[in-house]
Amino acid sequence: MYLLVMKTTLKIGLSLLFALAFVSPLAAETVDATGGSGVKEIEVTNRGLVFSVSEMRVNVGDTVRVTYTNGGGRHDWVLDEFDGAQTDVIKAGESQTVEFVADRAGSFEFYCSVPGHRQAGMYGTFVVVE
Ligand SMILES: [Cu+2]
Numbered sequence: 001m002y003l004l005v006m007k008t009t010l011k012i013g014l015s016l017l018f019a020l021a022f023v024s025p026l027a028a029e030t031v032d033a034t035g036g037s038g039v040k041e042i043e044v045t046n047r048g049l050v051f052s053v054s055e056m057r058v059n060v061g062d063t064v065r066v067t068y069t070n071g072g073g074r075h076d077w078v079l080d081e082f083d084g085a086q087t088d089v090i091k092a093g094e095s096q097t098v099e100f101v102a103d104r105a106g107s108f109e110f111y112c113s114v115p116g117h118r119q120a121g122m123y124g125t126f127v128v129v130e
Pocket residue numbers: 049074075076112113114117122
């Protein structure tokens with residue numbers, strides 16, 4: 001019985017190790033939403049402490065709708081400079097959409113506000129083009 005438990009534990013451990021070894025990092029993507037008109041919809045997720053989108057680009061005055069889908073862990077998506085540009089901290093598998101107006105030009109940083117995550121690399125650039 002004891003041996004069986006040991007074997008099972010080892011099996012689970014090995015599967016975990018293999019799973020980790022073959023999880024490639026998400027390719028950091030730039031979403032350029034400066035073309036076209038209407039509401040700019042941008043989707044972002046994460047793998048570990050990395051957002052799937054490293055750079056988002058919109059035009060000044062654009063209404064932007066960001067949908068964050070949590071790919072694992074507890075995270076949020078926050079952009080301090082614009083009113084309403086912040087999700088709640090959500091759990092794996094959940095998603096939340098926020099809408100805001102990119103009312104000034106510049107280069108800003110979006111990030112996850114869970115302590116330590118931004119420092120660990122969970123951030124990206126939000127560019128508002130004049
Ligand atoms: Cu986070």
